[in-house]
Amino acid sequence: MSKDSYTHTSLPGTPGGPLMFLFHGTGGxxxxxxxxxIDLMPGTAAISPRGDVSEHGAARFFxxxxxxxxxxxxxxxxxxxxxxxxxxxxxxxxxxSVIGIGFSNGANILxxxxxxxxxLFDAAVLMHPLIPxxxxxxxxxxxxxxxxxxxxxxxxxxxNLTSRLESHLRALKADVTLEWHEGGHEMRQNELVAAxxxxxxxxxxx
Numbered sequence: 001m002s003k004d005s006y007t008h009t010s011l012p013g014t015p016g017g018p019l020m021f022l023f024h025g026t027g028g029x030x031x032x033x034x035x036x037x038i039d040l041m042p043g044t045a046a047i048s049p050r051g052d053v054s055e056h057g058a059a060r061f062f063x064x065x066x067x068x069x070x071x072x073x074x075x076x077x078x079x080x081x082x083x084x085x086x087x088x089x090x091x092x093x094x095x096x097s098v099i100g101i102g103f104s105n106g107a108n109i110l111x112x113x114x115x116x117x118x119x120l121f122d123a124a125v126l127m128h129p130l131i132p133x134x135x136x137x138x139x140x141x142x143x144x145x146x147x148x149x150x151x152x153x154x155x156x157x158x159x160n161l162t163s164r165l166e167s168h169l170r171a172l173k174a175d176v177t178l179e180w181h182e183g184g185h186e187m188r189q190n191e192l193v194a195a196x197x198x199x200x201x202x203x204x205x206x
Contacts, residue, residue: 003092005085006049011037013045018202019095021086021121022048023106025128027058033101036187040101040196041203047089049082051105061109067156068132070108079112086113086120097202100124101195104156104185111135111165118144123202125149125195128185130157131165135172142173147198149191151183 009030013019020041024032030050037046051061053074062078063071090098100121102110107129114124118139125147146169150162162178169176179194 003085003088005081005088006052008047008049009034010048011044011046013043016094016096018044018097018099019090019093020044020046020099020101021089021110022046023061023100023102023110024048024051024059025104025106026051026055026060028103028106029059033103033106036192037101039192040199041099044099044203045093045095047086049085051109053078060105062105062112068130070132072133075109075112076116079109079116082109083113083117083120087117090120097122099199099202101127102129103127103187104130114141114144114146123147123199125198127187127191127195128154128157129165130161131168132161135165135168137172140173141169144174145177145198146174147177147179147195149179149181149187149194151185151188152180153183154185156185 022033030048051059053060063074098121100110107126111129115135115137118141123145127149152159166178179191181188181190
């Protein structure tokens with residue numbers, strides 16, 4: 001798969017150091033999470049693709065037929081394409097670790113990548129994911145470090161589905177941390193602090 005399968009932007013970093021992949025939310029673009037990446041892991045190389053599905057002009061990473069109703073065949077196909085894109089960049093960079101950060105729809109495609117290709121990422125930050133299906137994992141999640149952040153009053157990602165995702169991942173032996181805030185579908189300071197702490201081992205390895 002080509003490194004140019006998606007329109008993307010990148011941040012330079014230390015050769016051979018960590019490599020981050022950033023996945024934006026619906027209506028975002030390849031620049032949406034760059035500031036977050038710089039804040040969480042300054043100086044780390046990053047690749048940020050733009051979703052190639054348009055929903056009424058809003059960029060996404062896969063199709064859906066309604067809120068929380070996914071086109072599962074499309075999700076599977078686009079997960080395969082994204083996995084190839086990520087692997088091509090990893091093969092070229094040969095990083096010390098591979099980290100994924102996704103928000104909302106970006107968290108959903110990142111979660112799907114983890115289910116399909118567990119070895120692709122060393123750690124992942126899923127910010128406000130919505131996984132309305134039981135994950136079918138192609139491999140082993142034992143020890144995989146995953147941070148989930150969520151709002152207790154999120155109208156898009158219901159808290160019970162967040163808790164169910166946590167339970168599924170724990171049952172699959174992933175090392176899961178769940179950070180709640182009292183708001184909705186927005187990033188808040190405590191989840192950014194949680195992400196910064198979660199990523200500290202990789203930041204210190206640069």
